[in-house]
Amino acid sequence: MLFARDVGERERCKKEHDRYLSRIGDVDVLSGLDLRPFTPAKPVNISVTVIDFRIPVIEGTGEESAARLPSTDQSWRFFLGYLDEGSSRPVMPQPEILSRNGSYLAYLRLQEHVGAFRDFLRQQGQTPDEQELVAAKLMGRWRSGAPLVLAPQKDDPALGVDLQRTNNFDYGKMDPYGYGCPVGAHIRRMNPRDTADNMQRRQMIRREAPTDRC
Numbered sequence: 001m002l003f004a005r006d007v008g009e010r011e012r013c014k015k016e017h018d019r020y021l022s023r024i025g026d027v028d029v030l031s032g033l034d035l036r037p038f039t040p041a042k043p044v045n046i047s048v049t050v051i052d053f054r055i056p057v058i059e060g061t062g063e064e065s066a067a068r069l070p071s072t073d074q075s076w077r078f079f080l081g082y083l084d085e086g087s088s089r090p091v092m093p094q095p096e097i098l099s100r101n102g103s104y105l106a107y108l109r110l111q112e113h114v115g116a117f118r119d120f121l122r123q124q125g126q127t128p129d130e131q132e133l134v135a136a137k138l139m140g141r142w143r144s145g146a147p148l149v150l151a152p153q154k155d156d157p158a159l160g161v162d163l164q165r166t167n168n169f170d171y172g173k174m175d176p177y178g179y180g181c182p183v184g185a186h187i188r189r190m191n192p193r194d195t196a197d198n199m200q201r202r203q204m205i206r207r208e209a210p211t212d213r214c
Helices: 007-024 114-124 128-139 186-190
Strands: none
Touching: 114 128, 128 186
16 A cells, blocks of 8 residues: 555655566556545535544544544554453464554445435435435434434534534433434444443544545
């Protein structure tokens, strides 16, 4: 994986990497995919962007989080080789010398059909407000990022951008039966919060990047 700040630097890195591979031999690039970051000004689209996950601040990095929950994440939630909150050490991939302080990477290439999703919303809701509610029920949050647990009937953009409040909720006490956020909603399935055991043991850092190629 090659990371660069812009397209020009990415292309330079690719050429340098190709030269390196040509020198060592016996390694062929079977396929590649050029990605680009989302621009900050890009509107959030609930059909293409998962908005439940925010970049965590990991303990020991010297950075501080603006969000109330969690303030910092212990490194054992993301890296291998450390005792977890239950004081147990998970089985390490072997050889351990290569896996300690490592992590796992899962790569998914997903093609989304935004038009089909909007057609589905129109079929399920007679008005734009009803369609937005259906979309929010599927995801667990409104397009602004406001969670259904805290805003079950109407979007609250001010709540969505407030890092102190937008993640300050649970399911077990505030919405145990899924009347606000359905039990099958995306964010509730991905992070059951206080309705499952040992939820802090393993977490993932999620990233997205669009591509113009299909």
